[in-house]
Amino acid sequence: MIITRTPFRISFFGGGTDFPPWFIENGGAVISTTIDKYCYITCRYLPPFFEHRHRIVYSKIENVQRIEEIQHPAVRGVLSDLGVVDGIEIHHDGDLPARSGLGSSSSFTVGLLHAINALEGRMSSKQGLAESAIRIEQDVLAENVGCQDQIAVAHGGFNRIDFLKGGGHEVRPVVCTQDRLAALEGRLMLFFTGVSRFGSQVAAKQVANIGKSGANLERMREQVDTAVGILSDPSADMDDFGRLLHEAWQLKKGLSDSISTAMIDEIYARAMTAGAIGGKILGAGGGGFILFFVPPERRRDVARALDGLTHVPFHFERDGSQVVYYKPSDGPLRPGHAG
Template identity: 35%
Template sequence: MKQLLDLLTLGPQSTVMDAVTCIEAGKQKIAFVIEPDGRLVGVVVDGDVRRYLLSGGSTDALVEHCMNRHFKSVRIDAPREELLKLFDLGYHAIPGVDEHGRLCDIYTRQLRAEPEVPILTRARAPVRMSFCGGGSDLTYFFVDHAAAVLNCTVALYSHATLLPRADGVINIYAEDLNQHEHYADIQELLQHENKSLLSSVVSLIRPEHGFDLYLRSDFPVGSGLGGSSAATTAVIAAFNELRQDHWNAYEIAELAFQAERLCFGVSGGWQDQYASAFGGFNLMEFENQNNRVHPIRLEESVRSELEACLLLCDTGVSHDSGNLHEQQRQEMQPMSSQSESLKASVSLCRRMHHYLIRSELNRFGRCLHEIWMLKKQFSKGVSSTHFDGIYEAALAAGALGGKLLGAGGGGFFLFYVQPPSRRAVVQALKAFGCTPTNFRFDFDGVTSWRTKTQ
């Protein structure tokens, strides 16, 4: 660019003939007159010289006698849109000046596209709200029995931001846990014995570049909303955004299951990963050979009424779903009543699905009571005297039914409450230290995008 500027510029003490030489030297057929300090004071084109000479001027005169002092210029940070409009009005070369009026650049109609700049990717994955069938999505159950889960996702998300690095260094920041992992390269991460959940995800993807990964969530740890699966899904989606051949929702869910359940070793079912990947309301069926996600289409009025009647509240007690699922697995090893309870849960799941698609929401809400009674039979750790007290108080205040979300033992309670009873139920829950949480349904599932870093 400097070479082009030198070719097309001259000083105020230059002659008209110097301007002609300068004009002829460039394809733009234009010359720029600048002061010694670089300020642009005039522009000369063929027409300016011709008019000056026809009026009796001399080629030996100073260029300032024929230059155009009322030229059009733009700031060097002018948007492409502004430049294109000027070119469309007939300009062929436009000087770009800084805040002091110094000539810094010359824009022509061959204005090149912006060069590539570093990018980052982002992703967010919603948590799930399980209505019925949880526990039947455990592999050791559905290899021998029919399994079905009814759930939806809500607009509480895990957010992942991924910044690729030019070197091989890996940094993983988990805001909610206040943790920072640092690795010199991917090999050091792969050889690390005590991997976190996030580094377990990275060990499956094995990127060929370094990166900085940031994760944060809209919900507390141990909420019973499938938060670890949402986090895992968001991280996978952030890496997926960099791929040419994107993984589909099933593949993302399967990778999330592999990272969380098999590599990191947290016991649990399959519904959480599929829910975060697909989003919306779904009936999920699990069997030995195939997992199927069936989206449920609901009228907007039904979705709005369900949002108005469902009450989500934080008990303030965190839970460990992995330990609860492992306890359930051990208690179910012999064929027992727990297995029959899961079969009953699957049957109830299909009934709730029927009520939901037919908009029979009060019946749907009462089924939450039935599933809670069944859920407490899965394992001794699902409920406690404290949680039973919360539940009974909510029912006494007007709730039609409810349940602890996730594996139980803590986290969030979900109740179905008709609007006239909502205030009384909320007051009853607050007396136990529970905090109501506003929410909206999510219908997109995991989403990812890329943006410039500057």
């Protein structure tokens, strides 16, 4: 049996510049961090004593004979792509809801790839996991997704990810003191709007509008440099990070009319009135989690203003996708195989 643990992520700046139709021509960059909320994948070979050959357990339970019959698209795509032939059982558990803007779908894909590779005796590099997940989500599943989530959750940590003209990417940790990082963490508040959505569907409009969004995307990429400057300079006003988030949210809303809603705008206005300096909806938009930058002395006021929403405390994490339990068998049981 194998268990992998893959973190969710929070993206601060540059989202949208990680879509290939943009960065292959123009380059791109994002700043993101992984957090201590996780997707867990449990995987084992399924003994040949059942009527079904494969068992997939998530919000549904699927018992099927063939991989092509699996309804879960990522499971079907990963197992097909890796050429899995033996019966397999997969369980998914998550700390937070799916389809909520924290990169949960990429966490699932990366965690599943990691688990299947480990089950079959293959080591996985962080770079290899990220690249395989990007290829599966974009090419095999044909989803409208960028490239930052897969890289962020595979590597873990607080990173700047640069997307290179012509293709490819570089991952570099944001260099700043632990005190600065702790000060930022202490000013972030995460709330669930209560609305789940399919990010690929929301992102489709954003991708379609890329040709009209050049000025916004260029400015969003520039904000990555500004944010790194704020974090790396101990004398810089940390509140400037929050003000930059507010500007980023205004730019992001301009990429598509599906990113915000009347409900999201109302939540944002309540938080700002209560003392937040900036914030943004996470992920593609349309719902999910919303992040606010709040001075420590105003956290209680913002929490009261958003009393109807679920507040999720969190900490930054550094590990990325990990195999947390590894007990391989000698291989799948087959007819005529003694053990």
